[in-house]
Amino acid sequence: MTSTHSAPTQPTATRRQGWRVAVVTETYPPEVNGVAVTISRIVEGLRAQGHQVQLIRPRQAGDANRTTNDCLMRGLPIPRYPDLRMGLPATGELLRRWREARPDVVHLVTEGPLGWSALRAARRLGLPVVSDFRTNFHAYTEHYGLSWLRRPIVAYLRHLHNRTACTMVPTAALQQELAGMGFERLQVVARGVDAQRFHPGLRSGDLRREWGADDDTPVVLCVGRLAPEKNLDAVVAAWRAMAEVNPRTRLVLVGDGPDRPRLMALAPEAIFMGTQRGDALARCYASADVFAFASLTETFGNVVPEAMASGLAVLAYQHAAAGQLIEHRHNGVLAPAGDETTFLRLARTLASDPAWARHLGQQARETAQALDWQHILSGIEAQYLAAMSPSPQTSSALRPARAG
Structure with missing residues (x-):
């Protein structure tokens, strides 16, 4: 794969x-x-x-x-x-x-x-x-x-x-x-992707503390419109799977849309940041650890290379930008399109090996820098x-x- x-x-x-x-x-x-x-x-x-x-x-x-x-x-x-x-x-x-x-x-x-x-x-x-x-x-x-x-x-x-x-x-x-x-x-x-704007150096301890996370707390991020076609239930399920391994794992959702009230009821413990732009958005990316993206309706999905440029380990389906840019287990992890069982298994694997997740993020950053x-x-x-x-x-x- x-x-x-x-x-x-x-x-x-x-x-x-x-x-x-x-x-x-x-x-x-x-x-x-x-x-x-x-x-x-x-x-x-x-x-x-x-x-x-x-x-x-x-x-x-x-x-x-x-x-x-x-x-x-x-x-x-x-x-x-x-x-x-x-x-x-x-x-x-x-x-x-x-x-x-x-x-x-x-x-x-x-x-x-x-x-x-x-x-x-x-x-x-x-x-x-x-x-x-x-x-x-x-x-x-x-x-x-x-x-x-x-x-x-x-x-x-x-x-x-x-x-x-x-x-x-x-x-x-x-x-x-x-x-x-x-x-x-x-x-x-x-x-x-703008690899200067989206950069690991923007990681913010203050922002992580706002999220209730210290240096050792895993933070799972998803960025995008909160809408049914984004398959965000799978993102929530991946976060819960990672929390089985490390109960301190936090979920941060950046974006807004018609599905927000339902998602807030589904995952009341999650942090909903609303719409973020520019440097504020870049800080959100860089301050997380894993980027979970489950949409199967994208033609590309700009958020994937943005997360990669920010040095995050990406968990996604083999589809659109993720399918093109990610080499499985080298600069991210991919599940076959629509295979939620594998998607959740890979989420647990990332949670159980934070050092490997950091290595994937470093490799992802190198890939993104070539997207001139x-x-x-x-x-x-x-x-x-x-x-x-x-x-x-x-x-x-x-x-x-x-x-x-």
């Missing part, structure tokens, strides 16, 4: 400075989720490379109080996630903007109404379009009693993505899964360049749509 922990090799773009890139996303900081964090890093990186990035996103609650050059569109709160917004259709507005200032390439980050209308506008104008597959919306349906929607959602996503020059995915495993569903022109572009964002940006630029110089295989995806 091993996997490579090196980032996939990316093609090298013959880059010219000053591409005009329109990035369309329905989530962006200060919203807290993996897509927002990743795309903000990409936008910053592209601008640092000299590209002109037009960021198109829904208007957020705090925009009236801050200066921004982003193109702000109408949006609505997402049901059950009032802190997140969904963009509304804006084909006419985007046609007007892009006729006045034509981008070289359009990058669709999300597949909501705003993303779909951006695709329509770009195709009418004959603009090259690339897309990301960042959220397994179809996999969420079973966690909300909506399994009957799985096939229509897959059909919608396939219909959108197959009309772009390429769809970037973070792992080869996801590439294979989507190809089996009929998705075309899939390109693996890995994700990076510059390499990732080069891969994205290569996909932009390919879209701007289409091959015969992508010409049908790029053909302008007829009016109406």
Whole structure:
């Protein structure tokens, strides 16, 4: 049960400075989720490379109080996630903007109404379009009693993505899964981690004392949205399994979401930190000992490399980022996807050998340091360049749509 922990090799773009890139996303900081964090890093990186990035996103609650050059569109709160917004259709507005200032390439980050209308506008104008597959919306349906929607959602996503020059995915495993569903022109572009921000040196004794932990108290951490699709019951079960070995083991959950009240009733002894950002989040990572992550709905899971960069031993399923970055028993431990018996057994093993857990964390840190964002940006630029110089295989995806 091993996997490579090196980032996939990316093609090298013959880059010219000053591409005009329109990035369309329905989530962006200060919203807290993996897509927002990743795309903000990409936008910053592209601008640092000299590209002109037009960021198109829904208007957020705090925009009236801050200066921004982003193109702000109408949006609505997402049901059950009032802190997140969904963009509304804006084909006419985007046609007007892009006729006045034509981008070289359009990058669709999300597949909501705003993303779909951006695709329509770009195709009418004959603009090259690339897309990301960042959220397994179809996999969420079973966690909300909506399994009957799985096939229509897959059909919608396939219909959108197959009309772009390429769809970037973070792992080869996801590439294979989507190809089996009929998705075309899939390109693996890995994700990076800021190994300077997420660093073992930020470990805080004061924070551990707030958690009721001294230097010898094992602390199990999980970071992410508190929602049914995150499989947090398995994290709680892993913590209880570790507490069988060492009753002093503490559980810390960082994040918020609709499942918080239920989880507080399920694990009243756990510490719920709520949403944390920036240095406060980095201190939470570095001040723990083991990172337990049980989600099986991630396309990647940025929290895994963040935990690795922070020097934590990671316990996860062989899925998404963990399946790509962790070599079992070398820089973390992996259970087969969905095998909770093995997941709990590995949790007990980590609890019984703290020195080994620390060694895994040290090796994880070394792995994370190789996940350089510059390499990732080069891969994205290569996909932009390919879209701007289409091959015969992508010409049908790029053909302008007829009016109406």
